[in-house]
Amino acid sequence: MNLKQRFSFIFSCLFSVLLATVTLTVYVLFAHFRQDEFAALMTEKAQTTAKLLIEVKEIDYKMQKIIDSNSINKLYNENTQIYNEDYKLIYNSNDTLTVNLTKADLNQIKTKHRIFKKTDPYDILGLYYTYDHKHYYVVVSAEDTYDNSKLNYLKYLLLGAFIIGTTTVWVLSFRLSKRALKPLDNFRQKIQEITDSNLKIRLSEAKREDEINALANSFNQMMDRIDNAYDRQKEFTGNASHELRTPVARIAAQIENLLHRNGLDADTRANLASVFDDTFQLSEIISSLVAIADINSREHHSSFAKLRLDELIYSTVADLSKIYPDFKLKFEIENNTGNETDLEISGDETLLKIALINLFKNAYLYSDDHSLECLIRQENKEIELLITNSGEPPLVEDTATLFTTFYRGSNVKYIAGSGIGLGIVKRVLEYHRSTINYQIIDKNTNQVQVIFPLRNSNS
Incomplete structure (x- = not known):
């Protein structure tokens, strides 16, 4: 994985995690908000029913049932139950939807004065109500289908936004990183063209002042120093090889002349022959260095x-x-x-x-x-x-x-x-x-x- 891919991958992953965190937070906060709102509606319903039934003497149980069944704010599968302080059920708005509460549940309402819990499929709110030194337990149960539909809608909306957002960012990050780092690809291609016989290539510098332009400038300065050092090395090699060539050739010629003289003993002739071979080999090395210097000095194929x-x-x-x-x-x-x-x-x-x-x-x-x-x-x-x-x-x-x-x-x-x-x-x-x-x-x-x-x- 190259630099562009790593940069795009890391950026896209960070964005995906951030977006997932935000969407999940929004969903959770909205779910809590809707739950609190639904609980407030149930509390209001419990208080209204208790006041009408307990405090208003003109309203009896039958009339209260009529009021509950015809209420414009009626909740889905709503049922209101009222227990007296002896834990006896004194009112039930819907006989077919009775929620059976134990004595322990009613004691919990008495202790906390207000409880709210979710069961399947009902949400239950319990309220401890006091009037004229008498205590009552008001329990309201209902299904929050309206709010659940909103939560489902929000869930799919956030999920769609997450998928579209992450897909867009992943695609754009890879394309933008490729476009932003394209000068580096051009630099790489230019650098691959540089050889020991072609040190004049330089990277193009843009007018904008950024890190890539600074890198190109630094690289060009480095290539200038390398080119100058290489030129000095070639000049030294060429000059030294040419200067050594003449004296070595003279030495070889003088030894060869000595070998053709008469009167030399066998040991002297053998030593001179060995020196001549070494001199000839040295001459070949110098000729090779001259050839290398000649190759290095040529910058084109004209x-x-x-x-x-x-x-x-x-x-x-x-x-x-x-x-x-x-x-x-x-x-x-x-x-x-x-x-x-x-x-x-x-x-x-x-x-x-x-x-x-x-x-x-x-x-x-x-x-x-x-x-x-x-x-x-x-x-x-x-x-x-x-x-x-x-x-x-x-x-x-x-x-x-x-x-x-x-x-x-x-x-x-x-x-x-x-x-x-x-x-x-x-x-x-x-x-x-x-x-x-x-x-x-x-x-x-x-x-x-x-x-x-x-x-x-x-x-």
Whole structure:
């Protein structure tokens, strides 16, 4: 669950709980109010009946029944009963709806002077009435159907309001949060476009002063500092690599001249040969650093040209054969379209040749028989390059680690190297929007897969 969903969910839940509390409170308070109002009506009825029947001598029981039955304020299933102080029923307005009260109930009325209780289906009100030093118990019972219908109406009204209100808030909260946090989605998309070769991207800043705009401003300031630091690092790497290149080349040339002199003893010649190999390896590391600096200094692909991948491989193999005379390659091309332009890619010839040299050199050095196979084939809008050799595979859990700069696998044995070659290959291919993968296709059989986009599909 992302930030927008969490914010909307928490806000909607809080609103739902608050609305439920308010609606429930309204219902309970209204129910108590209607109950008190109904009890007041019953109290008024009890007092009126008692006064007419007890205090007015002209009204007897029969006349009081007529008055009760014809009252305009008559309650539903109403019944009024009067007991004397000896707990004897002296008046009952409706003989068919008699509510039987025990002596304990009447004593409770005497103690509290007024009681009200709800039973099924009647509400009962008891009143302790005193007149002319005589005590009476007046009991009124009735069904509150009118008020119950109001409560049911209010219940369904509040329930409908709760459902509509919560549904509206849930929908609006998710939509509004999505709209309010849309700048963060734009920021995320912009940030995903930032790479080490493209540090000039900045987040757009709005005119309004809010937290999102402050975040964009702070991020842009951070990117300015990173860009400046990265530029200084690239400048230092490039300058240092170029400055080291010349003296190392001179040292290698001088050692090579010494090795061609006559009269050197075997130990001296062996030591000079070892120093020459170390110097040559150092020269390769410096050349690799120069290549990395060259990649880092390029911010666009304007230097890309139309290249044929097969011709580039032929040129690379020819250069390697001069250094390693026993280099053997089986080269095949699968092109079912019959169109030679399908092997064309866009790229920088110098950088791609450095990458191919490193790939073929590694395949040669780590091969059991110093031979390898190379296959080019077109797949949809991509060109796939497969380089296969036989040899001990490296022991790594994540094969992507092999393309980490200065990392060397477990199968290096006595093979000299710096571990920087495959790192340069990865950087060059990423610069050309290409991918590289290593896989073990069989026992002691290694394969490197490089996928290039076709020239007409490369932007």
